[in-house]
Amino acid sequence: MIRKTIASVALAASMLASGFAQADVDFKPLENDPDTIVFGFISTESSANLKAQWQPMIDDMEEALGKKVDAFFAPDYAGIIEGMRFGKVHVGWFGNKSAMEAVDRAGGEVFVQTSKSDGTNGYYSHIITQADNDKLNTLADMLKCDGSLNFGIGDPNSTSGFLVPSYYVFAQNGVDPKDCFKTVRNANHETNLMATANKQVDVAANNSEQLARTNMVKPEITDKVKVIWTSPLIPSDPMVYRKDLSRELKSEIKAFFLGYGRLGNVEEANKVLGGIQDGMGKFMESSNAQLYPIRQLALFKDKLKIQNTEELSADEKAERVAFIDKKLAELDILVSYE
Structure with missing residues (x-):
């Protein structure tokens, strides 16, 4: 145990030196706990749809905490990240990539993650096209790269x-x-799905949650598309709060999420959760460690980009790849401690 603790401390120092937490210095510290908690939501679909899904839980959160809770819907993911960075958003529903940005640049901390109503944990990225498009059935069909296709990709x-x-x-x-x-x-996701269904784009990135959610409310839309590629399983979405909220308030917020659907009016809470996205289950305890695979993915992508570029010399490529390999090795050690 002592040896593991010493190794963990040494690794943390190494990670700080290598730049994983360097951006932490940029966020604006909170002077004290807010009188009103602002709950931010990434823009997976329209603000009106998100509000309809989440407002009942926000109301329950307000009652449980004895504090006013306001919802904040930005037009893009960056708006929620920046809102948290400048202390305008205190709790947020993020995807893993945006949560990583919130942790690194906005003073965020993962404390729970979502699950599905059927008990499963995770979701998938998809590439979709029109159901009646007989020329696009596989990734190879899409990657012919002849400049003829219009592609819809997600928020950066x-x-x-x-x-x-x-x-x-x-x-x-x-x-x-x-x-x-x-x-x-x-x-x-919603816009890309609608654009594909309406033949405004030929192919688009999407995910299993959006397809399932739309199939619940507008099956005539999902009937117009088909999936031609599915990713490996992605960890369920994290909930993030400002790490400089008081320990007491963070404990109260975390207790609310972990108790929701388990304590109190369980039937009503689970009904509320079931109406969010494609049917959300209870919240599960989590931490920044759930972001390790996403960090690895981002680094692997950067490494491939460096290796394939012609704008760098061989020495510059080797130096940058070595730096990424060092970060990946550090992450491998962190993952092994989980």
Whole structure:
């Protein structure tokens, strides 16, 4: 135990030196706990849809904490990250990639993660096209890269809409989307799904949660699309709060999330959760450690990009790859301690 503790301390110091936590210095510290807690939501779909899904839980949170809780819906993921960075957002629902940015740049800390109502934990990134498009059935069909296709990709801070397809679909195949497609546009999951169904784009990144959610409320939309690629399993979404909230308030917030659907009016709380996304289950305890695989993914993507670029000399490539390999080795040790 002592040896492990010493190793952990040494590793933490090494990580700080290598830059994992360097951006922490940029966030604006809170002077004290807020009178009103602002709960931020990443823009996976329209603000109206998100509000309808989450407001009942926000109301329950307000009652449980004895504090006013306001919802904040930004037009993009960066808006929630920046809101937390400047102390305007105190708790947030993030994807793993945006949570990583919130932890590194906005003073955030993962404290719980979502689950599904059926008990499963995780979701998938997809590439979708029109159901009646008989020319696009596989990833190879899409990656012919003749400049004829219009592609819809997710928000740059989206895990399933951007990071995962950027690595598995494009980086691993040595493809730059800008050189492959006629147009590339960024949008949230709902917008990309609707654009594909309505033939405004030929192919788009999406995820299993959005497809399932839309199938629940508008099955005529999902009937118009088909999946031509599915990613490996992505960890369920994390909830993040400002790490400089008081220990007492953080404990109260965490207790609310972990108790929701388990304590009090269990039936009503589970009904509320079941109406969020494609059917959310109870919240599970988590920490920043759930982001390790996402960090590895981002580093692997950067490594492939460096190796494939012609803008760097061999020595510059070797230096940058060595730096990434060092970070990856540190993450391997951290993962082994989990």
